Amino acid sequence: MVRRSRDDAVATRGRIVASAQLLMRQRGVHCVTLEDVARAIGMTRGAVYAHFRSRAALMDALLSCAEADLAERLAPLARHHAGAAPDVLEPALAALLDGDGMARHVSLLAFLLQHKCGADCELCPLRARVLRGVDMLRDTLAATMPAPALAGLLVAHLWGLLSAHALQLAPSGLSGCAASLARLYAPPGMQRGACPDAAGGAAFPRDTP
CATH class of the missing domain: 1.10.10.60 (Homeodomain-like)
Incomplete structure (x- = not known):
């Protein structure tokens, strides 16, 4: 019983x-x-x-779901040592963009990131967790990128795609963008540590998804 x-x-x-x-x-x-x-x-x-x-307690549970989804999708990428397997970037991006999985969390994450603190606030710890999750995502992606300094830009790019999908401004098949994103942020032949610039070096292809 x-x-x-x-x-x-x-x-x-x-x-x-x-x-x-x-x-x-x-x-x-x-x-x-x-x-x-x-x-x-x-x-x-x-x-x-x-x-x-409380509503904050419910949001805590919802954020835990988002964290679990993110960890599951990043698990294959997180198992690789830094620089060991840049070819895992594309499948990791495909997992992050696949279906509704991560897009369903966008409204909650956006709400917490935009939160303005008040007295006796229950949401500030949740906002701090979101920011730690962003740092973890950036660091995990950077570990397999030829130019780790661009990991923050890639996170912003992913957020834009997921937000567009959540707002029904983009199709559900966003995982098809993964190959283009991988070529954009880890183009073939680019050495780890190189950062493309206008003066020279590796140039990113113009196939932004």
């Missing part, structure tokens, strides 16, 4: 998180309350509060 109750609680928590993700994607984070989430899955507000004491 205890085991079943725990399983039921985990399943209910998962329904709440999935409902919140869908509503926030459709309406934006600002427009979604715990009451909205409860109504969408036929629960009372009190039942939702039994699992999440």
Whole structure:
């Protein structure tokens, strides 16, 4: 009986998180309350509060989902030592851009990054976690890029593509952009540590996705 109750609680928590993700994607984070989430899955507000004491607590769970998704998609890339396998960059980019996986987290991440701190703030620790995740993504990508200094630009490029997809301004098949991105940031023949510039050196192809 205890085991079943725990399983039921985990399943209910998962329904709440999935409902919140869908509503926030459709309406934006600002427009979604715990009451909205409860109504969408036929629960009372009190039942939702039994699992999440506040909206910030729900956002904490949603951010954990985003972190788990990112870690899973970067796992093959993270296993390689710096500079050992630049050819893993393209499949890693394809994994990040594949389907709805990461795009479904965009509205939450944008909300937390734009957060303005107030008194007794519960969101600032979440914003700090997002920033640490950005640093981790940049460092992981940089480890296999010929020009590691461009990893921040690649992260910005990825964010733009995912945001466009989340806003339905880009197709769901963004993983098809991975090959072009890989050639753009790790062009064939470019030596690790080289940074292209206008004066000379390796030039990036003009096939930006």
